[in-house]
Amino acid sequence: MGLKKFFKKKLMLGSMKKQRAGTPFDVKAAELFELTDQTDPNFNNSYYITAHGDARLYLRLGKRADGKAEIWLKFTDGEFTATGKTVGCALSDSPVTVGCIEPAAKWEHVFRGEVTADGEDMPAEIKVTFFGTSTIYDFFTHGNDALTAKAYTGVKWNGAFFDSLKRNKQTHYEQVGFADVEVAAGGTIRKFSRIPAVRDHSFGMRDWSGMRRHFWLVGASESGEYFNVSSVHYPCADEIRAGYFCDGGGFVNFDDFTVCGDVICGGNGPDEIKVTVIGTDGRKTEISGRRTDDEVFYMQGGSYVVHEGLGEFIADGKIYKGIWEFGFNADPKKR
Numbered sequence: 001m002g003l004k005k006f007f008k009k010k011l012m013l014g015s016m017k018k019q020r021a022g023t024p025f026d027v028k029a030a031e032l033f034e035l036t037d038q039t040d041p042n043f044n045n046s047y048y049i050t051a052h053g054d055a056r057l058y059l060r061l062g063k064r065a066d067g068k069a070e071i072w073l074k075f076t077d078g079e080f081t082a083t084g085k086t087v088g089c090a091l092s093d094s095p096v097t098v099g100c101i102e103p104a105a106k107w108e109h110v111f112r113g114e115v116t117a118d119g120e121d122m123p124a125e126i127k128v129t130f131f132g133t134s135t136i137y138d139f140f141t142h143g144n145d146a147l148t149a150k151a152y153t154g155v156k157w158n159g160a161f162f163d164s165l166k167r168n169k170q171t172h173y174e175q176v177g178f179a180d181v182e183v184a185a186g187g188t189i190r191k192f193s194r195i196p197a198v199r200d201h202s203f204g205m206r207d208w209s210g211m212r213r214h215f216w217l218v219g220a221s222e223s224g225e226y227f228n229v230s231s232v233h234y235p236c237a238d239e240i241r242a243g244y245f246c247d248g249g250g251f252v253n254f255d256d257f258t259v260c261g262d263v264i265c266g267g268n269g270p271d272e273i274k275v276t277v278i279g280t281d282g283r284k285t286e287i288s289g290r291r292t293d294d295e296v297f298y299m300q301g302g303s304y305v306v307h308e309g310l311g312e313f314i315a316d317g318k319i320y321k322g323i324w325e326f327g328f329n330a331d332p333k334k335r
Contacts, residue, residue, distance in 0.1 A: 005153040012149035025141040031103035041066035044206040047098040049109045051179040052321035053195035061096040069094040082115040124185035134249040138173040144253040151237040164236035170204030196220035208304035213328045219313045219320030253280045269307045269326025289313035291324045
């Protein structure tokens with residue numbers, strides 16, 4: 001690292017420390033956050049739940065300050081598969097409701113509406129009750145500061161840079177645990193208990209059209225071990241990386257990671273991936289994965305395209321199931 005980058009990183013680390021001291025993370029306030037007086041249509045309050053075991057699913061509700069909703073749904077148990085996707089419907093017409101039963105402990109995500117299964121549309125009710133087994137992991141508070149600060153050392157610092165940082169500030173956190181899932185569709189009720197699950201909540205500005213690309217890999221093992229490998233490219237940053245391992249409710253951050261191969265693949269994302277992770281505890285882990293399912297979501301009028309899929313991974317000889325998400329700006333020149 002050159003001298004200029006060294007000092008920029010040091011300044012960024014100091015700024016992050018000062019921000020944390022001035023506005024410490026408030027778990028209860030974050031858990032109970034609701035859209036109130038926000039007016040910018042790019043202000044987003046997004047809830048995401050995913051579970052992986054005998055049944056697999058993801059369900060996202062993105063609330064926008066302009067009264068619109070973004071909804072992603074996928075459920076499969078090998079015999080019955082259902083999808084639902086709505087981007088841009090009125091919040092008042094949203095088939096998804098999300099409720100906090102107890103902050104940092106229990107949540108309910110419920111879908112009541114039309115799904116597509118076996119080529120036909122049918123009404124369905126999918127209820128996911130999440131129980132947290134870990135503390136809340138807030139990426140700004142608990143993440144690896146050095147890895148985050150590094151992303152800002154290779155870009156020019158000017159007025160536009162600092163305006164972008166301020167404008168795109170978000171609260172983003174996750175929690176691992178398990179979920180009970182009940183699906184009523186096609187005249188059949190399916191129930192699944194204690195499936196390994198991850199809950200994600202973020203709120204703040206999210207201008208899909210202003211993003212270059214991102215990916216989010218989530219893995220959960222049957223024995224309750226989890227990992228997250230994340231990367232996002234904004235015009236104001238080279239690449240913001242984040243990630244952790246979670247075992248027994250405790251988190252170990254990544255010191256850094258490298259990805260082998262092309263992650264863009266013409267805007268479709270890869271079908272296979274290999275990631276080498278170095279933890280802050282010095283542990284080196286090779287994660288190999290493959291995409292097993294893919295749904296395409298066109299965000300913000302098609303300006304950003306998200307490939308939301310299911311993936312299977314192997315790490316340290318263990319099998320993980322999880323999320324395979326890759327997103328790209330629709331303009332190849334902006335990726």
